[in-house]
Structures are given as structure tokens and as C-alpha cells.
Amino acid sequence: MSPVQRVRLDLAYDGTDFTGWARQPGLRTVQGELENALATVFRRAEAPPRVTVAGRTDVGVHAIGQVAHVDLDVGLLAAKGGPGRLGRRLNGILGPTSDLRVSHVTLAPEGFDARFSALWRSYEYRIADARAEQDPRRRDHTLWYPTPLDETAMEEAARSLTGLHDFAAFCRPREGATTIRTLQDFSWTRDDHGVLLGAVRADAFCHSMVRALVGACVAVGEKKFAATRASELREQRTRTSEFKVMPARGLTLIEVGYPPDAELAARAEQTRARRELAAELTEDAGID
């Protein structure tokens, strides 16, 4: 077997016209489009290179700082001009105004695994409420909310949700998967146009977790319940109908954080071991 080189792909996409990240037969997905483009470059239509991603975004969720890796035959990669040329080739195949864009292609450092080396993921949720400018140019990645929302109360609720907790109240349940996460940061601000920006960061997210966390804050923002109720609901550890899981359109994966190169392999090993210990189905530990 010829030696392989792991390559890091930094990606950005508008999730509107994708059926999420994961390849599915007959559906247009981000992974599918990317792997097809790789197959075109390397003329391997029968067996496209397989891509591993940091955050498996759901249907309609966007990304500007998604990270993936792919293992490529060293000789083939060199024949295509190396990583920089590969990025330009992929963008050429995807098209000049594509909804999927390869921002950077680089040789991955030793021990790098896009998924298991990651320390954290950060997301942003955009809401243009009745106090904000509702900009039609950005309607596909912003939720338009018809009433005014109280951002001070939302910020209070968000802060109270942070820390190491069982987030079962905010997760779609999965057999055998833990719902314990460290919510490292969660805050609300308004931008220059009055648009509410929810910034969320965690070691990892379970399925629909960000959109449920946002839903709890929106319920607080429209005075359905007090800010203090949000953490009470978290402590109940069961899903509730007191707030809604917000639509995917407002959600964007912003960044994935990794440790210094020297710690990449150890971090990946640690993540894998922890997941195995927890008897998780790693393929299904879906990250929103």
C-alpha cells in the first residue's frame, strides 16, 4: 500500500440547499458534494476519498469555520500540485459562486483528527426580532422573530446555563449516548443592526442542543418564563414543551478549536477513550 498523507480542509457553506452534512444516497449533502469533488480531482468516482468532519451539521445549518480531514495517497496529492493547488481545484469544480467553499487546504500536523482532536466547537445563532433591522439579503441565515425580545434577560438565562452539566433537557435522546457536556460560553449581544447574536461554545454538542438552548433563551426573551427558569429546566434533565427547538436557518458553525500540534494525538486518544468508556456509538454522537 502506498503511504497516505492526512490533509486538513477548512470549509464554509450555506446550509440552505443541503440536506445536512452526512452523505445520503440521492440527497445533496455537504459531505457528498465535497467527496464528489475530491473524486473528480483524483479520478476515483468508483471510490471517493472519505472525509471526516469536526461538526456534523444538521439540515439547513450553515458553517463558516467547519474543519474536516481526508487521507490521500502521497503520490497522487503531489501529482495534483499539493494542498494549495488542491483547494483551488476543488473550488473550481464546485463553481465560482458555490454554496460550498473550501477556504484552506493544508497538510495536517502529526496526530491531527478533525473530529477527535477538537477541543471545542463554537456556533452563532442570529435572530432579527421586532427591534432589529430585518435584512432580506441575510434572511436565509437569520431567524426573523415577529415580537421584540429582551436581550438582558436572555443574557442572564444564557450565563446561568454554562458549565459542566447534564444537558438531557436540551438533547434529542439517543440510546447509550451521554448528554453531559461542558457549555464553556453562552452569551447574547446585538450587532450594529440590532440583530441578536447568540454565541455558544462547548466541548461538543448533542443533537439539536444549540437550537434548544436558543429556544429556552427566546422563551425568556419574550417573557414566557423568568431567566432563572432556564437552569431549573436543565436540572430536570428531561425534554419539555415549555420552549421550542429553534429553526436551523439561524444557526452557523463558526469555529472549531484544537490544542497545540504537540497535543493533537493525545487529545484524539483521550476523546476516543472517553467515548468508548461511555459506551457511546461514536458514529451517532451527532454534533449539531
Add this chain to the structure above:
Amino acid sequence: MSPVQRVRLDLAYDGTDFTGWARQPGLRTVQGELENALATVFRRAEAPPRVTVAGRTDVGVHAIGQVAHVDLDVGLLAAKGGPGRLGRRLNGILGPTSDLRVSHVTLAPEGFDARFSALWRSYEYRIADARAEQDPRRRDHTLWYPTPLDETAMEEAARSLTGLHDFAAFCRPREGATTIRTLQDFSWTRDDHGVLLGAVRADAFCHSMVRALVGACVAVGEKKFAATRASELREQRTRTSEFKVMPARGLTLIEVGYPPDAELAARAEQTRARRELAAELTEDAGID
């Protein structure tokens, strides 16, 4: 005849799926959609209320601060609950995630004319060059440029173009229409994502003028010619092939400026008189 009340409409739209502002049979235009929505509210399908606009945007050009007016029967407007309710009704008809949004509806002050009372129009042109993040979520209102652009040189060129001049070199010629304009402001900056923002303000623009001004700066930014060449080309007063008129997708009408209420009527009269003096076909003094 029953008395009419002039109403000011503040509008925002994504120009991508519109064939420009002006109503055209069989085509989807901003004016057409807006007048149809007004006709629905007032049940006047056979004779929709006619809307007058400040900046007649071209095919594919966007707006966040467009201004228009419409004259409505006082009794009918009151029957529909007044201006605030009218805005909500129009947005209800246009739909919850429409590419055309009515931001505000207000009773127009005495003497207000959306077009002739305006003192200035400002536009923004967005370019994500090779140094910027190319965000697919914003691809429909940003030009992606494949090479790096020198924003310092572009800024120098832009500054040199400002002032009261004949902009024939940047205008699509029209029989009998003046090409003398006051370019009040023109500057280039990069935002937090490295995206180049060209801010342009003038009393009025002739057809394709903003996109031609941007084209001259882009030619400077990619070192096709020196910054000083831009004003030389302006002084030649004829169209040139040394730079390109840039695509509509990057262009957004940001704001329309009006004088204090007490001066609205005088300003409108002055604008009309100047146009008549210049023997212009006012309907065709197309503003980009």
C-alpha cells in the same frame, strides 16, 4: 375626489430574484411586487396604487434603505388601520421570509417626494478578494474576486474621484441627460472578515455609475493602472475599456438622505426645476 394622504415606505430587498425596480409586464420586479401587495390590501387589482421611488435600482441590485412614496385615499388608509397596520399587512402578504420587506410605513411630512426631495443616495459595494473570507452565506450580495486587491491604492483612487464633475466616463450615455454629479464621498475599507466595502455617496447617480466607479478602483487594486489614472479617465469624459463595470450582485442601496421637513417642498421644487432646465427626460434619469 376624496382627499389623499402621501405615505412614506421604507424598503429592504434582496435583488437577486428581481428584474430590477421598475414595473415591467410579465417580469418580477420590486415595484411590481410592492404595488401588487398594495392592490391586495386596498382591493384595487384593476388599478394598483402607483409607487414613486428614490433610487431606481438595476437588475440584481439590493437595498436595505430604499425609500418610496404612495398617495392613498385618506378614508381607505384609515379603514386599514393607518400606516403601522399597513406595513404589517404588506409584510403579511409578501410572506414571512420574503426577499422584499417593508421596514417602516409612516405618514409623509408636507412636501415630501421620495425622489425629488432626496439630497443624496448612498451605496455599498462588497468585494471578497483573495485576502478576504469568502462566506457562502453572503455570496448573493458579495462579489468574489479571485486575486488580492490593494485597498490602499483603491482608497487613493476613490478619494481622487470625489467632487463636482462630469462623470460621463462612468455613465451609460442617455440622450439629453446630464452626467454632471457631485460625488460626495467614496472610500474603501475592509471589515472584520477582510471583505472590501466601497462606500459611495452622491446627490444622484446616472445609470451604472456606481458599478463603473467600483470597476475603476478594482483595476487600480489589481495594479492594471495607477491610482492617479482614475481621475485622468474621468477627465476624458468618454467611456473606456480600461476598466469594467462590475456585476450588480455586490451592490446595495444603503440610505437616502432628505433635508429637514421644512425644506422638503423647496428641495423637490429645486430638483424638478434643475431637471427641466437641463431638458432632461426625468423618467429616464435612471439612478443606479
